Amino acid sequence: MAKIIVVTSGKGGVGKTTTSASIAMGLANRGFKTAVIDFDIGLRNLDLIMGCERRVVYDFVNVIRGEANLNQALIKDKHNKELFILPASQTRDKDALTLEGVGKVLEEFSKTFDYVVCDSPAGIERGAQLAMYYADHAVVVTNPEVSSVRDSDRMLGLLSSKTKRAEENREPITEHLLLTRYSPKRVARGDMLSLSDVNEILAIPLLGVIPESPAVLRASNAGEPVILDVESDAGQAYADAVARFLGEKLSHRFIEEKAPWFKRLFGSKERETV
Amino acid sequence: MSTSSSIKDNQACFQFRASFSPCTILQMTRYDLEALEQQLAEAIRRAPNFFLGSPVIIDLEKIQTVHDIHFNDVKKVLIACGMVPMGVRGGNPEQMIAAVTAGLPMVTIGKSSTEIGKKVEVETDSKKSDVPVAPTTKLVTNPIRSGMQVYAKDADLIIVAQVSPGAELLADGHIHVYGALRGRALAGVQGNTNARIFCRTLEAELVSIAGYYLTKEDIQTLPTHDGMIQIYLENEQVKIEVV
Numbered sequence: 312m313a314k315i316i317v318v319t320s321g322k323g324g325v326g327k328t329t330t331s332a333s334i335a336m337g338l339a340n341r342g343f344k345t346a347v348i349d350f351d352i353g354l355r356n357l358d359l360i361m362g363c364e365r366r367v368v369y370d371f372v373n374v375i376r377g378e379a380n381l382n383q384a385l386i387k388d389k390h391n392k393e394l395f396i397l398p399a400s401q402t403r404d405k406d407a408l409t410l411e412g413v414g415k416v417l418e419e420f421s422k423t424f425d426y427v428v429c430d431s432p433a434g435i436e437r438g439a440q441l442a443m444y445y446a447d448h449a450v451v452v453t454n455p456e457v458s459s460v461r462d463s464d465r466m467l468g469l470l471s472s473k474t475k476r477a478e479e480n481r482e483p484i485t486e487h488l489l490l491t492r493y494s495p496k497r498v499a500r501g502d503m504l505s506l507s508d509v510n511e512i513l514a515i516p517l518l519g520v521i522p523e524s525p526a527v528l529r530a531s532n533a534g535e536p537v538i539l540d541v542e543s544d545a546g547q548a549y550a551d552a553v554a555r556f557l558g559e560k561l562s563h564r565f566i567e568e569k570a571p572w573f574k575r576l577f578g579s580k581e582r583e584t585v
Numbered sequence: 586m587s588t589s590s591s592i593k594d595n596q597a598c599f600q601f602r603a604s605f606s607p608c609t610i611l612q613m614t615r616y617d618l619e620a621l622e623q624q625l626a627e628a629i630r631r632a633p634n635f636f637l638g639s640p641v642i643i644d645l646e647k648i649q650t651v652h653d654i655h656f657n658d659v660k661k662v663l664i665a666c667g668m669v670p671m672g673v674r675g676g677n678p679e680q681m682i683a684a685v686t687a688g689l690p691m692v693t694i695g696k697s698s699t700e701i702g703k704k705v706e707v708e709t710d711s712k713k714s715d716v717p718v719a720p721t722t723k724l725v726t727n728p729i730r731s732g733m734q735v736y737a738k739d740a741d742l743i744i745v746a747q748v749s750p751g752a753e754l755l756a757d758g759h760i761h762v763y764g765a766l767r768g769r770a771l772a773g774v775q776g777n778t779n780a781r782i783f784c785r786t787l788e789a790e791l792v793s794i795a796g797y798y799l800t801k802e803d804i805q806t807l808p809t810h811d812g813m814i815q816i817y818l819e820n821e822q823v824k825i826e827v828v
Contacts (some may be wrong), residue, residue, distance in 0.1 A: 332748060461731055461751060462750075464731040464749045464750075465730060465731040467730045467731045467750075468729075468730025468731060468732050468733045468752075469732070471727070511765075512747075512749065514747065
């Protein structure tokens with residue numbers, strides 16, 4: 312039985328697709344057979360971030376409509392043979408998705424895959440609702456910024472009410488907070504919400520903090536998930552996040568300003584463990 | 586339409602629609618047909634089209650002691666002014682019978698004026714008796730997220746978790762919030778002016794009791810305190826105090 316992870320946020324542009332790509336790659340790197348699906352019909356970009364935009368023949372909507380089978384539509388990732396991508400349609404819109412159709416596709420994945428990562432579109436309309444409906448886990452991507460926090464809060468409300476698990480009164484979806492584009496410098500200056508501010512409002516377990524990083528843009532342009540950039544702070548932060556998802560206990564890096572060299576030499580700053 | 590309805594959508598003969606257009610209540614304070622006609626004409630003169638075609642309910646609460654009201658004549662006066670008398674409320678049994686005979690049915694709509702701002706009195710006339718149902722309590726322990734709405738019908742509401750901005754709490758009775766209240770809290774939504782709101786901090790976006798409300802902007806900060814804050818209604822004003 313595959314575990315279904317939805318990467319959602321409510322707010323647009325916070326890093327859902329970047330996160331979906333890196334988490335899926337991270338899981339595949341650990342040996343799990345993983346699929347990542349783009350639910351943003353009409354505005355697809357997962358294929359760009361994954362670097363497979365030149366190999367798209369069939370897409371999600373084709374599979375739902377029976378115009379192609381799943382094997383024909385799935386694209387094998389060039390870095391990791393355990394990772395597969397199901398791109399979205401670019402020519403249709405979200406009305407082409409149906410609840411039953413999505414359910415059937417996910418069921419088919421379940422037969423052979425370990426994890427299915429659903430990259431949700433922004434908003435709370437049909438695409439986002441379908442992406443989260445069958446989820447077992449939810450990674451709520453949030454920027455440390457007031458509108459993003461409020462939208463994520465709304466999303467948490469929807470996750471606990473408008474999903475299959477909620478409707479069937481089963482165990483609720485496991486929620487994880489992923490704080491992205493975090494800048495400890497700006498937090499220290501008081502320009503940005505801090506980790507504890509966000510935690511106070513959202514109050515769900517923290518999966519990871521991804522720092523604001525130029526590596527993310529480089530990765531998108533190269534068509535490689537940023538987790539593969541092992542030298543970068545963002546790449547390492549995503550690797551930590553995947554490790555935590557799989558149950559490892561790691562302290563959070565990248566949440567504090569790098570102290571100037573003399574402080575590091577003479578004093579030991581206690582690392583905040585959340 | 587809920588999926589549990591047994592009527593298929595395309596076979597339904599009717600549907601209820603909420604209408605938020607106000608219905609004017611004409612509360613009679615003195616029974617004097619001539620004066621009524623004159624004063625109404627004056628009111629119409631000042632606002633000619635305001636009452637034209639307006640459905641009007643005649644409220645008899647203030648003249649319950651008057652005998653022998655000629656409802657046919659009252660009707661004529663109102664119609665002559667362009668109003669549409671729809672029914673009566675708040676009269677004593679004798680008056681209600683006379684009204685019905687004149688073609689003005691008994692109507693229960695909204696609240697009569699004695700309930701606003703004063704203690705609720707048990708009504709002795711033939712209106713539906715407002716014997717208050719002993720409120721039970723609705724207890725919620727999950728955080729109330731933005732966009733969620735919780736309504737405790739005929740009950741008090743207790744929330745033992747945080748209430749996010751953009752969330753709404755409604756109760757016919759009192760509301761107690763033991764977590765942080767950052768959303769809206771509306772107590773006594775059916776008109777119970779004795780309802781109160783209890784919370785620990787004043788971060789709510791809006792608080793309301795029986796329709797009287799204060800937004801976050803209007804709420805003055807309290808000095809630092811330990812313990813609960815209570816919000817209640819006094820003389821149609823929302824008061825906030827430390828318990």
